[in-house]
Amino acid sequence: xxxxKKRKRxxxxxxxxxxxxxxxxxxxxxxxxxxxxxxxTQGTSSTVTVSSxxxxxxxxxxxxxxxxxxxxxxxxxxxxxxxDAPLAGLSIAVSGASASTALQADQETEDPYRISEExxxxxxxxxxxxxxxxxxxxxxxxxxxxxxxxFRNSSGITQGTFLTSVGLSSSGMSDATIASPEGNISxxxxxxxxxxxxIYLMLGTNDLxxxxxxxxxxxxxxxxxxxxxLQPDAIIYICNVIYVEExxxxxxxxxNENVRKINGYLLEICETYDYCYYLxxxxxxxxxxxxxxxxxxxxGVHLYEYYCKQMLDYLKTHYVxxxxxxxxxxxxxxxxxxxxxxxxxDK
Amino acid sequence: xxxxxxILCLAVLAFCLTACSKGNKDITVDVDKxxxxxxxxxxxxxxxxxxxxxxxSIYFVNDDQMEKGAAYLSNASTACEVAVxxxxxxxxxxxxxxxxxxxxxxxxxxxxxxxAGEVAKLDKxxxxxxxxxxxxxxxDDTEKAEEILKNYGF
Numbered sequence: 001x002x003x004x005k006k007r008k009r010x011x012x013x014x015x016x017x018x019x020x021x022x023x024x025x026x027x028x029x030x031x032x033x034x035x036x037x038x039x040x041t042q043g044t045s046s047t048v049t050v051s052s053x054x055x056x057x058x059x060x061x062x063x064x065x066x067x068x069x070x071x072x073x074x075x076x077x078x079x080x081x082x083x084d085a086p087l088a089g090l091s092i093a094v095s096g097a098s099a100s101t102a103l104q105a106d107q108e109t110e111d112p113y114r115i116s117e118e119x120x121x122x123x124x125x126x127x128x129x130x131x132x133x134x135x136x137x138x139x140x141x142x143x144x145x146x147x148x149x150x151f152r153n154s155s156g157i158t159q160g161t162f163l164t165s166v167g168l169s170s171s172g173m174s175d176a177t178i179a180s181p182e183g184n185i186s187x188x189x190x191x192x193x194x195x196x197x198x199i200y201l202m203l204g205t206n207d208l209x210x211x212x213x214x215x216x217x218x219x220x221x222x223x224x225x226x227x228x229x230l231q232p233d234a235i236i237y238i239c240n241v242i243y244v245e246e247x248x249x250x251x252x253x254x255x256n257e258n259v260r261k262i263n264g265y266l267l268e269i270c271e272t273y274d275y276c277y278y279l280x281x282x283x284x285x286x287x288x289x290x291x292x293x294x295x296x297x298x299x300g301v302h303l304y305e306y307y308c309k310q311m312l313d314y315l316k317t318h319y320v321x322x323x324x325x326x327x328x329x330x331x332x333x334x335x336x337x338x339x340x341x342x343x344x345x346d347k
Numbered sequence: 348x349x350x351x352x353x354i355l356c357l358a359v360l361a362f363c364l365t366a367c368s369k370g371n372k373d374i375t376v377d378v379d380k381x382x383x384x385x386x387x388x389x390x391x392x393x394x395x396x397x398x399x400x401x402x403x404s405i406y407f408v409n410d411d412q413m414e415k416g417a418a419y420l421s422n423a424s425t426a427c428e429v430a431v432x433x434x435x436x437x438x439x440x441x442x443x444x445x446x447x448x449x450x451x452x453x454x455x456x457x458x459x460x461x462x463a464g465e466v467a468k469l470d471k472x473x474x475x476x477x478x479x480x481x482x483x484x485x486x487d488d489t490e491k492a493e494e495i496l497k498n499y500g501f
Contacts, residue, residue, distance in 0.1 A: 146424075146461070147423065148422035149422040149423040150421070150422035150424070152400065153396060153398055153400075153420035153421060153422060153423065154396040154400075154420070154422045156399050157399070158399050158400065158402070161404075164407055166457045166458060166461045166462070167458075167460055167461035168455055176455060179407075179449075179450070179453045180407070181407040184453060282407035297422075297424070298393070298394075298424055299424045301424070302422045302423050303422060304394070304422060305394070305396045305422065308396075308422065332478055341374065
């Protein structure tokens with residue numbers, strides 16, 4: 001019996017409460033509608049304002065006059081819409097993030113500690129539009145130290161002659177350090193007999209800390225002149241000395257200040273001798289602050305496979321072609337080199 | 348009876364001589380697999396790269412003597428390297444062994460003045476032949492390398 005009573009009374013109570021609530025809402029809407037509307041609009045607009053102000057602080061001056069992105073335009077258009085306000089705030093936040101990224105990029109370019117690797121000299125080999133393939137190296141000889149040997153071993157290059165040995169320096173050209181089928185020979189001996197059209201030279205790392213520095217330039221010039229004497233038809237690509245990662249190098253003279261000094265001499269040589277061309281490898285190996293890319297090498301000097309492959313790619317897009325050697329090049333080379341060939345006259 | 352004993356002795360002697368001569372072992376080796384196992388398990392101080400160059404330009408093995416070859420080389424930061432060469436005939440493996448010894452000797456001389464710590468590895472370089480195959484392994488873990496080579500019949 002008791003349960004029956006409850007069942008009868010409960011719906012009546014619920015209905016009464018519901019009616020009261022509806023009444024309250026109607027009264028509120030009628031008399032306080034304006035206040036409620038103001039509360040909502042003020043609340044949402046303040047959210048937008050906060051977002052805007054936070055993004056304003058990150059926004060660089062130069063972006064202020066830029067046309068608004070579609071999302072930013074939507075914020076402006078629907079700024080008074082209660083329903084759209086939270087989304088609009090989000091849009092502003094996103095817009096602020098992109099502005100932040102732009103700012104970061106600007107900071108990087110304006111970073112006073114960043115060192116540009118651009119060299120304005122006719123002796124520097126410019127990037128070509130068309131990359132050549134390995135056949136370009138079929139008449140090339142690569143001469144160098146352990147870094148060049150590492151390039152041979154790890155870059156994936158399939159053609160070319162290599163006269164390399166670990167520890168080779170500009171003063172060691174006459175020493176019998178190059179292994180050959182006939183026993184050990186010097187670089188000069190290796191250049192005798194066979195005629196090459198290109199010489200890629202990578203030396204200098206073992207000359208860092210050369211003493212006295214004044215002697216480095218004349219000694220290196222002697223090497224170049226001797227190469228030219230032995231290979232009069234060959235152009236000589238001189239690779240600049242790749243930066244080192246100083247924290248991994250034990251010898252104090254193996255530092256980037258010396259690298260820059262020696263590269264200055266190498267550039268001078270390329271500007272002096274019209275058959276020499278400067279390959280600015282640090283364009284791709286710099287960390288942006290005049291040092292080797294972090295963790296590009298286990299010992300701070302010898303590049304990992306990935307970077308050796310990058311160097312090969314660099315050589316394939318940085319080359320010159322001379323009218324004299326054009327006759328000797330194969331048909332395949334000629335077809336692959338038809339576009340964007342820099343000639344000696346351009347230098 | 349004396350003749351029988353003599354024949355038996357000769358037979359045993361001939362068997363011993365054949366067994367001792369590893370170079371005449373009739374084995375078949377997957378050159379790429381062996382080279383890869385050696386470089387990945389016995390070289391710990393360096394990451395070697397399988398070279399794409401003609402091995403004759405590095406080890407000076409005549410192309411007409413080489414059936415197949417695989418070599419893993421360092422970026423020159425260490426003296427570690429692995430080379431496995433299959434000759435066309437068993438008799439040519441000995442010649443490749445000599446070339447490997449010359450290679451190790453040259454590298455030792457160069458590294459002595461450049462990175463002396465690597466000379467110890469070159470001193471322990473493993474150079475072996477079996478049948479038509481010749482192996483050079485300059486590595487950190489020579490015991491592991493020996494174990495691998497033993498499994499392959501060297």
